Amino acid sequence: MTNTSTRLLFPVHFWEGGPNWNYLSFRMLVAYAITHNRSIVMIPFHNHFVKGFTKGYRPFEETFDINRLRKIVPVVTPEFYKEVCGASIDFLVQFPISKMRKAMRKENRKRYERTRGDFKKLWDIHLPDTKRKRRNFTETERQMMKADEIRCLGIYGPRQIPNFLTEKEKAVFKHIDRYFRLSENIRSMGATVKSLLCGGKPYIAIHWRNRTGEMVEYHSIDCKTEEQCLHNLAMLSNASQVIAEAVGQFMKNLGIDCVYVAIPPRRQEFVERLRNIVRHVYTAHFITSRDNAELRRLEDDNYVLSLVEQEVCQGAEVFLRCGVSNWSEFVQIGRESLGKEVAYLRDIPNIPEEIYEFI
Structure with a gap:
């Protein structure tokens, strides 16, 4: 050969x-x-x-x-x-x-x-x-x-x-x-964020991806009509409170009061409602607002910021992934190689079945 x-x-x-x-x-x-x-x-x-x-x-x-x-x-x-x-x-x-x-x-x-x-x-x-x-x-x-x-x-x-x-x-x-790892620089920034997050205490991570919102914004071919997307978006908006409460109870049962939510850079009602239930809620803004020049630069570099967020999700006690997402899948693969737990957000108790496909 x-x-x-x-x-x-x-x-x-x-x-x-x-x-x-x-x-x-x-x-x-x-x-x-x-x-x-x-x-x-x-x-x-x-x-x-x-x-x-x-x-x-x-x-x-x-x-x-x-x-x-x-x-x-x-x-x-x-x-x-x-x-x-x-x-x-x-x-x-x-x-x-x-x-x-x-x-x-x-x-x-x-x-x-x-x-x-x-x-x-x-x-x-x-x-x-x-x-x-x-x-x-x-x-x-x-x-x-x-x-x-x-x-x-x-x-x-x-x-x-x-x-x-x-x-x-x-x-x-x-x-x-075991060998398909993010770059040393990404892992280093991720370690810095994890050391600052939650005062070093355990946290869970959630990948929240409003797929219906993306369908409306990007005119996805998966959305049959704009009216249907707007209807589904309203349904998901109305369910945000229920989902936030379910996450809060899930965290209470774990004895963890800190969560990192990885979200697309658009307004998310879910995060706003979660802040009223969970004591410590962090998003990418926490990363880019640190007194650290390297992390602050990520505000204008969504590519690297996204990778750092994935590294943060790798370090969580529990990762609640989005149902249909290559971003979530990539995190899951890394966590499973380390023997860490992964669950679907829709699988925690009290999540309405009618919104499973959107989360």
Whole structure:
């Protein structure tokens, strides 16, 4: 078999979701690289879509501890890839799109073309033109079977490819998650915040994501009509008091009176109501208002602030995650690798069933 350093895997995913979608996609490809004896190319990640979204990318090393990751898989730069493979990728797969709705196919082609443009701009690497190809599940499976024949392999959208990983490949996740850690700088800032939070006492963390509000604000395709979204938003607003009371009782039963709430940068009634019930409620404002220049700068850097919040959630006694969220999933994976508890916010007692899908 060809030496690992010359069998490369280039992750081809930039715009299929937010940063956490891409972190989780990269994690999948680490599993693939390990089990198929490949080096993986580190890629940058784009900024968040909220709070003054700025176009551009953040270096891989700013997000993850590359030295730690290299203990389990060879990690190389795009420049190294070009030295070995030239300015093109022996492209293996894109997820099947032939059975998608027309609007979804159009959106996915748009995202891929945007990725093609960025590969050209960032590294002068050429991705193939797939506009006239109508991939189906059978073709994708056939391509996956031929993957080991390809030296300079590119995989696009692994999380959207059915059965992308085998059970053998999934089995390495527990090993990977011990080494797939946030960067040393992020962990250091997280440690600083945790030392200041709650006077050093135990705390719980909640990821509160008002998905209905996001649907209205970003005109999500998951929302059938704006009227429906506004109705659901009002329902969730009315339920905020009940949810806050349920969280308060949950914390009382644990004997903890301090909570960190990770929220998108928009007004949240839930937090306002929770402050009337729980003695100590902290949000990102606590981080950016400290007498610490490094933390204060995060007010204008939502990308790093979000990572620091995830590190804070890692350190909580209990993490109550959002039902559908890559942000929550990424925190959960990290906590489970450390043997820490994770629960769904909707699963604590007295949460109304009609709002499960929104929290």
